[in-house]
Amino acid sequence: MRAVVFKGKNEVAFTDLPDPKPGPGDVVVEVKASGICHTDYEVLKDNYGTGAFPVVPGHEYAGVVVEVGSDVDTVSVGDRVAVDPNFECGSCRACQRDWAHLCETLGAYGVTTHGGFADLSLVRASNVHPVGDMSFSQAALAEPMGCVLNGVDAVHAPWMDEALIFGAGPMGLLMGLALRAEGVSQITFCDISDDRLELAASFDFDVVASGSASLKQWQHRADLSVEATGVPAVAAGLTSFIANGGKGLYFGVCPSDAKIDIAPFEIFRRQLTLAGSHSLNHNIPRSLEVIAGLGAHADKVVSHRLPLQNISQFLATSPPNNSLKVQWLRDK
Numbered sequence: 001m002r003a004v005v006f007k008g009k010n011e012v013a014f015t016d017l018p019d020p021k022p023g024p025g026d027v028v029v030e031v032k033a034s035g036i037c038h039t040d041y042e043v044l045k046d047n048y049g050t051g052a053f054p055v056v057p058g059h060e061y062a063g064v065v066v067e068v069g070s071d072v073d074t075v076s077v078g079d080r081v082a083v084d085p086n087f088e089c090g091s092c093r094a095c096q097r098d099w100a101h102l103c104e105t106l107g108a109y110g111v112t113t114h115g116g117f118a119d120l121s122l123v124r125a126s127n128v129h130p131v132g133d134m135s136f137s138q139a140a141l142a143e144p145m146g147c148v149l150n151g152v153d154a155v156h157a158p159w160m161d162e163a164l165i166f167g168a169g170p171m172g173l174l175m176g177l178a179l180r181a182e183g184v185s186q187i188t189f190c191d192i193s194d195d196r197l198e199l200a201a202s203f204d205f206d207v208v209a210s211g212s213a214s215l216k217q218w219q220h221r222a223d224l225s226v227e228a229t230g231v232p233a234v235a236a237g238l239t240s241f242i243a244n245g246g247k248g249l250y251f252g253v254c255p256s257d258a259k260i261d262i263a264p265f266e267i268f269r270r271q272l273t274l275a276g277s278h279s280l281n282h283n284i285p286r287s288l289e290v291i292a293g294l295g296a297h298a299d300k301v302v303s304h305r306l307p308l309q310n311i312s313q314f315l316a317t318s319p320p321n322n323s324l325k326v327q328w329l330r331d332k
């Protein structure tokens, strides 16, 4: 089968691998759509510390089950499925609390073992979820939406009216759409890119340019302020936009060694709640429901649908300019 392979740190190949064979409890998925994530670039740089090379990247994918292992009775050949990439140990303290995403030895398809940028992917039967007749491109958004919902769950409260989201990239936009689905009525995006602000506006979100006078009017105003850029300077400024009693979510992936200054007096005096969120926690079925409810808005989050070879090139360099979510979409 064709596969993109991270052979070692900063070493990408588009090559052939033997077709996987399912053991007991496994299924083989023919991948139909698979999205690039910022995490893939971190895996390539070995910033995740797993050093699991060689590895096929890709943890946001969907496809059709083409083979099942001996004792699999929950899934059948021909089923259209989305993959939950995470597999947890099941016994550590986090796992005992059902926090799979915080497992001390969390593994993931596309990170610690072969993932979705290959013709075929070997996964546990328990990691696939039926997608009905949803398009594969939308179904491959289930994983990023799962991460978004995990972030929403960390901070959302029924009293929230106004949210300010920094970063109108694919994850920020999915966050805005999920917050809207939760009933947050006024959602505003801030970004340095006019193109991205224009795009956010096309989703009927309000927009405010980074560094503009209008952004200054957001001081102490947002019930919820979300950092979805991964830029430490943006993370550092987040608290100043949060209303008294409001919440802040650190959702973007900042460099692991970045540090910011936060005034504890401000957190105390204005009773702010600051939260983080990581990955997704067994919520693919709920993600699929939310995506189905978004309809065409979900499709607009994907800017590129390309052949696998192009994906390999973009993983070896950087994502295309002005891109949102970039996916490999297999021709029929």
Ligand SMILES: [Zn+2]
Binding pocket: 037, 038, 039, 059, 060, 144
């Ligand atoms: Zn991801």
Ligand SMILES: [Zn+2]
Binding pocket: 088, 089, 090, 091, 092, 093, 094, 095, 102, 103, 104, 105, 106
């Ligand atoms: Zn665990």
